[in-house]
Amino acid sequence: MGKRRSGAKPRLGRTERMLRGAFTGVFGWIWWIGLRMAVLFGLILAVSTAYYLNKLPPLDDLLDGRDRGSVTLLDEQDSVFAWRGQQLGLLRAEDASPHLVNAIVATEDRRFYWHFGIDIKGTLRALLVNARAGTTVQGGSSITQQVAKLLYFDNSRTLERKIKEIPAAIALDLKFSKEEILSIYLNRAYLGAGATGFEAASQRYFGKSARDVTPSEAAMLAGLLRAPSRFAPTHNLNAAQERAGVIVGLMEDQGYLTTAQAEAARARPAVLSRAAAARAGGEFADWIMSSGPDFLTRRTTEDIEVLTTFDPRIQKAAEEALSYVFKNKVREGSNAQAAIVVMSPDGAVRGMVGGRDLGGSDGQFNRATQALRQTGSLFKTFVFASALQNGASPNDTILDAPLTINVPGSGPWSPQNYTRDYKGTISLADAYANSINTATIRLAEITGRARVRAVAEDLGVFSPIAEGPALALGTSEATLLEMTGAYAGILNKGVRAKPYGIRELRLRSDGTRLMGADSGMPVRVLDERAAGEMVWMMRNVVEHGTGTRASLGERPAAGKTGTTQAARDAWFIGFTRDYVTGVWMGYDNNTPLKGVSGGGLPADIWRETMLRVEDGLPMRPLPELEPRAPLPVPNLPSPSQMVENVGQTVQSVVRDVLGGLFGSN
Incomplete structure (x- = not known):
């Protein structure tokens, strides 16, 4: 056998040649296809x-990729307290921190x-x-x-x-x-709390431009990119700070921060600005957004600034008062709700608490502006105010005795007093101070339900008002905001005080004024005499009537209690010379309150609110008038007399109309 030459390649067997050929072919096809x-x-x-x-x-x-604009809300001192819409502040990378x-x-x-x-x-x-x-x-x-x-x-x-x-x-x-x-x-980038972009987020959370943020603030803002809602510092500051700490570590590892800078950032984590931390006025801001012009609030395509009547000091006073009363005077674990509205005599709303935070899913429901509740004895104010406007005096007398009225379609109706007893002939002032039902109904029937309804509507109760005699006892529903505004009209010397919260709307970019508060022409509902005597009667309620727990000591105060049937709603609305405050208390599901009336816990909440609101303010007298000498007020006429009176009135009206058309003859 001859020797194989050195360096010669070994010959492949047939099987090996077939496998190599197949592999080369497959690889070639893969290469060709690939x-x-x-x-x-x-x-x-x-x-x-x-x-x-x-x-x-x-x-x-x-x-700017937003589909709508932003709304920035400023309080009465022109400081930002809330944001709505899609916030934006244009920022280029070269200008950012x-x-x-x-x-x-x-x-x-x-x-x-x-x-x-x-x-x-x-x-x-x-x-x-x-x-x-x-x-x-x-x-x-x-x-x-x-x-x-x-x-x-x-x-x-x-x-x-x-x-x-x-x-x-x-x-x-x-x-x-x-x-x-x-x-x-x-x-x-969306960064939570309605902030689109880092400039808006920096202003929202820290009250400063993104041009000036520190390493710890920058880390917190960058941390929002992962989960804006979960890591928003207004939602969970601790979670936001923990996430920022992780990012500070990344910045240190990649050489963007020195060890000393990173340690300083961890030692002093970013915190919210005072306005962001307070989160005050959220319900007030929501009310502004729902009540303002739609094209300039909810659907605005511009960046708008809204100058409001909101007062953070008063808001804090109301929130603290509500918390104090429920902590110290209400059983632990109670699910009862309460709402507060504070406004100036002209109707400028200064603070608003829409309810207690019970940790449920009802946080968006504002009981001050959205809840329609029976007004109870609060409505009696309109009965007495219409009587005074019609010429009666607080010293005039009225009968407090059992009463039955035949209501067409319903039959006999026999209302009773809360105390189940009767005082006989009493003054209007005493009937009002002690919230006596039968006397109030008699007065409403004598004055005329139409007049009572007109006074209530003219003062600002826009919700539907009942037609029957029970309207005098507050069977109709209204919101706390409506009722507080109506009472403000009495303090405002009888001139309607329509609740409002917007002073001015303007463009954020250049300050162009878009609209101002629409005060309109003053609407006088009560003459100054009737309004002044009504204030005097309301002061008696606080001094020796059903509202004594609302007394502010030496500071003059006036008000009215309200409790509905079965105590499903309890109210107190009153005022000093400076502010009108309304309080409502009840359950969202209409469960009756136990042992609560308007002169109880609502009066306590009102008192605690006003003590804080009035703290440091000078004492000012109420715009009240002493009543003139009494005149006899007739008792409720008999049905035959009422029919006769109505017939005579109709004949008189027809005669006047015909006389105007065809001459005095």
Whole structure:
């Protein structure tokens, strides 16, 4: 046998040659198909990128992506206390605090400055994590991809959307610089509490521009990108601070902060501004948004500033008073609700508590403005006011005795007094101070239900008022805001005091005035004599009537209690010379209150509120008038007399009309 020459390749066997040929063939086909697929993918990517590139407008058109404007609410001292709508403050990356830019890059895309819009390494890592989890748990999107999503796509996490992001992100990277892409991101990202963009969020949470945020504040803002609602510091400050601490660590690891800077940021975490921390006036702000012009509040396309009548000091006083009474005078665990409205005599609302926070799902329901409740004895004020306006005097007398009225369609109605006893002939002042039912009904029938209803409506009760004789006892429903405004008209010397909260609306950009408070022409409902005597009668309620628990000591105060049937609602509305305050208490499900009347806990809440509201203010006398000498007031006429009187009245009206048409003869 001859020797194989050195260096000669060994000959392959037949099987080996077949396997190698097959492998070469398969690899060739794979290469052939793969090359063509790559070319096809490249063409599709190029066409898609060109499509998105062609759709991209100039940079300035991309900075504000909101579909509606913002509303910033200012209190009576022109300080911001609430925000609504989609807040925005335009900010370019080069103007932002370097700490903010660094925090965003460190958190969202550490290779942002070096890739071409797509972070391939980050994307592959996210695909691996999601494959292991069996669902989408990690985004892996670059900042540029997130901008593409904000511009073109929804928040769904689908493979189709992720694929579409790729050409859109490349198009962005081709057209804009890294600073410009960051600028779009800084202005379009939603960061909780109605804030769109980092400038709006910085103003919302810290009361300062994003140009001036510290490392700890920058870290907290960047932390909102992951979950704006969960990490919003107004929702959970501790969670926001913990998330910010993680981001401070990322900034330190990537060299954006020195060890000393990072330790200082951890030692002094970001905190909310005073206005953001207080979260005062939320229900007041919601009322403004619902009552103001729709096109300038809920659907505004502009950034609007609303100058309001809100007073944070008074708001705090009302909140503290409510908390104090329920903590010290109500059994623990009670689900009873209460609401408070404080306004000036002209109707300017200064503070509003829409209810207690019981941790349920009813936080958006404002019992001060939305809850229609029976008014009970509060309505008696309109009965006595209409009588005074019709010429009666507080010293005039009325009969307090059993009474039966035949109500058409219902039959006999025999109302009773709360105390179940009767005092005989008493003065109107005593009947009002002691909230006596039968005397009030007699007075309403003598004065005329139509007059009573007209006075209530003219003073500002716009909810429907009952037609029958029971209207005198407050069987109709109204809101606390309505009733407090109606009582303000009495303090306002008989001139209607329509509740309002807006002083002025203006453009935030340049201060252009859009509208002011619509005071309209003054509407006099009661003459000054009737209003002054009504104030005098209301002061008697507090001094020796049903409202003695509302007494403010030496400070003059007046008011009226109200309790509905079965004590489902308990009210107290009263005033000093400076402010009118209304209090309602009850259960949302109409469960009767146990052992509570208007002269009890509502009067206590009113007193605690007014002690805090009036603290430091000088004592001022009420605009009351001493009643003149009494005149006899007839008792309720018999049915035959009432029919006769009505007939005579109708004949008189017909005679006057005919006389006007055809002459005095």
